[in-house]
Amino acid sequence: MPEQRSKPANTGPATSGTVLGLDYGERRIGVAVGNGLTGTSAPLETLPARNGIPEWARLDTLVREWQPQLLVVGLPETDDGTEHPLARRIQAFSDRLRARYGLKVRPVDEQFTSAAAESHLKDWRREGRRGRIRKEDIDAVAAAVLLEHWLSQETSHD
Numbered sequence: 807m808p809e810q811r812s813k814p815a816n817t818g819p820a821t822s823g824t825v826l827g828l829d830y831g832e833r834r835i836g837v838a839v840g841n842g843l844t845g846t847s848a849p850l851e852t853l854p855a856r857n858g859i860p861e862w863a864r865l866d867t868l869v870r871e872w873q874p875q876l877l878v879v880g881l882p883e884t885d886d887g888t889e890h891p892l893a894r895r896i897q898a899f900s901d902r903l904r905a906r907y908g909l910k911v912r913p914v915d916e917q918f919t920s921a922a923a924e925s926h927l928k929d930w931r932r933e934g935r936r937g938r939i940r941k942e943d944i945d946a947v948a949a950a951v952l953l954e955h956w957l958s959q960e961t962s963h964d
Contacts, residue, residue, distance in 0.1 A: 823875040826850075826868065827953030828903075829916060829945050830879060830896050832858045836945030837865070839872050840953040842960065847953040849946035858895050862906075869907055877909050880916025880952040914956035916948070 822843040829836035835855050840847035850868065853860045879900050882890045890896075900911045 824872050825876055825878055825953060825957070826872060826874040827878045827914075827949045827956070828880065829949040829952060830858065830892070830899055831855060831945060832892075832895070834945045835860045835865075836947070836949035837868060838946060838950035838953045839874075840878075840950070840957055842875075842957055845954065845957045847950040847957065849950045852945040858899060869909075874909065877903050877907070877911045878914050878953055878956045879903070879911055880949070881913040883915045912956065914952050914959070916952040916955075 823841070825840045825842055825847075827836075827838040827840060827847060829838075833855055835853045835858075837850045837853060838847045839850055853864055855861075877900075879896060881893065881896050896913075900913065903909070904911045
């Protein structure tokens with residue numbers, strides 16, 4: 807489960823430093839920060855998007871603030887192996903990120919992250935946190951879930 811937000815150090819090889827995760831959507835893009843050394847992540851925020859284009863100024867600020875070594879973008883895979891309807895848009899978004907920030911961009915399967923994020927948020931509510939669960943909350947937590955998934959895959963291959 808994503809931990810509380812704290813600013814990690816940016817040291818070591820790509821998977822031991824800071825990583826930003828992005829859960830792409832045409833209306834919202836969830837953003838999370840992770841640390842490759844600890845394998846943990848935390849939701850940051852959800853950026854409004856218009857046709858999959860985020861508020862670039864806000865994303866620029868997050869990249870400057872966290873100074874990630876790489877970006878991880880959720881790319882849903884289908885059970886039957888066919889291309890997901892958003893796959894080309896996500897690839898174009900990843901290409902724009904790579905060009906804009908000069909960072910490596912890694913895809914990670916995010917097929918079930920929104921459902922896992924919603925489950926985490928419902929658990930948090932049962933633990934006493936107040937307020938209703940908003941779609942924006944789900945997107946940011948989904949970004950943290952997909953980022954932790956990617957981090958766990960990376961550390962298992964070391």
